[in-house]
Amino acid sequence: MPEALLTLSGLDAHYGDFQALYGLDMSIGEGEVIAIIGANGAGKTTLMRSISGLLKNRADGVSYRGQAIGALRADQVAELGIALVPEGRQLFPSLSVEENLMIGGKVGRPGHWSLQTVYELFPILEERRHQASTSLSGGQQQMVAIGRALMANPDLILFDEISLGLAPVIIRQIYEALPGIVGQGMTAMIVEQDIAQALKVSSRVYCLQEGRISLEGATGDVTHDQITAAYFGMDA
């Protein structure tokens, strides 16, 4: 395995009295594409929120390039080069398409991605650059959300349910664009309910079940039955 970029050690997460994650251990190597799968409520989004700093943790619960970042604020985590494409896209409605992208570039890290390269990836966005982000279709909004995250030129990009609520043809388009994105030397974690899509682009997979890791392995090694068992929590 390549050198670890991100390490989770005994990561817990709580919402008030409710515990959503139980002692997760994970290690993501530089340049890897990891799929995180699991049923609704398994803790996938909580995991994304914990890594990106939206949910505060023990400092050493999450470490990135050897630095403990679990207790950092989300903006500090972003500055270190971790970007999240949030579930439900969550564009800024008061901002135009281009402004949404520009605010993604706020952290100002150098790299391949700029307005120009994002527009090359998703040409439709350039046509719509001055429109209100709310006037776009769901698929186009997802492109803005991905472009917005890319604009930060992150080293690690987290995708949270990017196919949710989109038409299959759009999902295919977005997943066709993914190799071009992660081909830029980026490490990626892909949270998906669409297991087939996730497995197609990833090299390793973790399955979450009720806040715990129920399966872990190289994509080629895990069998369909193993995934079904880990996903639903029953023996195949």
Place this chain on the structure above:
Amino acid sequence: MSAATVTRSTRASRIAMVLGLLGLVVLAAAPWWAGRADLRLMGEIYLYLSLACLWNLMAGYAGLVSVGQQAYVGFGGYMLFALTVFAGLNPVVAILVGALLAAAISIPIATLIFRLKGAYFAIGTWVVAEVFRLSFAQIQALGGGSGSSLPVAVVKELGAKKAAREATSYWLALGAAVIVLFAVYFFLRSRRGLALTAIRDSEVAASGLGIDIWRTKLEVYVVTSAFTAIIGGLIFLQKLRISPDAAFSVNDWTAFVIFIVVIGGIGTLEGPIIGTLLFFALREVLADYGTIYLMVLGLVAIVVMLKAPKGVWGLIRDRYDLELFPLSYRVRQKD
């Protein structure tokens, strides 16, 4: 298996009840044992306690944060003067009629300012108070901007001798405080009170339960306005002189009241009582330092709001699990 009972009262609350009644008897006898200055001070304490309880009911329970309750204090005061002088009513009757008028006028006001949300509602109430102040300043028959005094003939209706008048006005203040305290207490224990608590805890959930939020808030606003007008009438029955600036003072009738409630503990029944006692203790100590006193008060309120948002009573309650006015239910195991 042991049976459990659900009860509201606790040993502390029953002891508080008995002590409270004993204390009430002692306080009612004050005209025979207290000096004139003390009597005045105690009367003032009761009236502030009442204002604090009423404001707390609105802000702490109904979520109606008003910085314009001086509108009804002043209105009650002016109605006392107008109805005794022009309609020849007995002062106590005048105050009660004033309360009814305040309730009546508060309904159209509420329909207007309830359109403002949250903090904007607060400033809206202030505008209303300013409209009252400026309007009463226009009424020349009530002394216009410089105000007027209560005629001697009206004052004499409270008692022929000065001592008797002072005792009467003391008892009225004490009676008003007791009534307000119990009214607020029983209101909160009633179905409507529970609805209110539900609204405070979650408006969405409350409306899901079929509680008409707007109507419940309106009722609280109207009832509070009427009681506030009564207290206003009693305040100016003590002062015997009224002017627009004194009657509608935001500092005297709202700022102090807010500080009392915040420091004592907002959203609790005990808070206003503790807050009032602290407020007057602080005032007696720092009275010579006018502006400094107010700055200290503002600072204490800010610190309390940031560091202990449930106020002094909240700190005490968390530490000792006390409740003097039994509002919440407790589950008890029977042996």
Place this chain on the structure above:
Amino acid sequence: MIEWTGVIVQGVLLGGLYALFAAGLSLIFGVMRLVNIAHGDLIILAAYMGLTTTVMLGVHPFLALLIVMPVMAGLGYVLQRGILNQTLGDDILPPLLVTFGLSVIIQNALLETYTADPRKLDGGGIEVASIDMGGLAIGVLPLMTFLIAVAVIAGLQFIFYRTALGRGFRAVSDNQDIAQLMGLNKAHVFGLAMALALAVVAIAGILLGMRTSFDPAIGGGRLIFGFEAVIIGGLGNLWGTLAGGVILGVAQTIGAKIDPGFQILAGHIAFLIVLAVRPNGLLPRVEH
């Protein structure tokens, strides 16, 4: 006829001052949903700072702005990060009560420092100067105030919709969590918004101080005027605050023309009428 035209022109120009009171209030509400009860007292604080600066350095009030504006902006930033950020959340009580406490502190600190005597800023004659426009005498200071208000609002509009700072304001206003993910520290962004609001407050305070005499107790009234202009104009619309200020100003001058004691009351009544017939204001928020 010409008399009434004069009254209306005066009212429009007065509206510029009220728009300046309102702009800061509108800005911070737009960015962080905070209503600052101490806003009016901060305007008066700025006027007193102008007084001290002009007296100590012997400069014109406009030059004093070079000191008062950055000082007020700095105060705004510190106030926001030190105190007000801690009050923001779902509960409306903490910000309301904390700024209310702040209002009382500022008022009494001014009283302690400057006494209750009314003071005025010496504008070196421009407060009495007027220009003749077709038989109408228009005060130079009110005219300047109005033009400054237009410039300030245009400037705020530019910052809000054309700069990275404004983009940050709008993003944080839309969704604090996601904005944070973009590397925006909301505590800092809120601090900057309050700094900008108090820079505008500084301008408003200096112009107010040249126009009329002031004392520590009048802050509450200025808060109310600003608030009325915001609500009349429509929440979250900067040009709306100018429209709201103008309507308030015209209502007041017409009221004063009828009876001097009726000036302020007429403004309040205009506000209540707008609230009754158009509760969302004349120019409600436009989404971009």
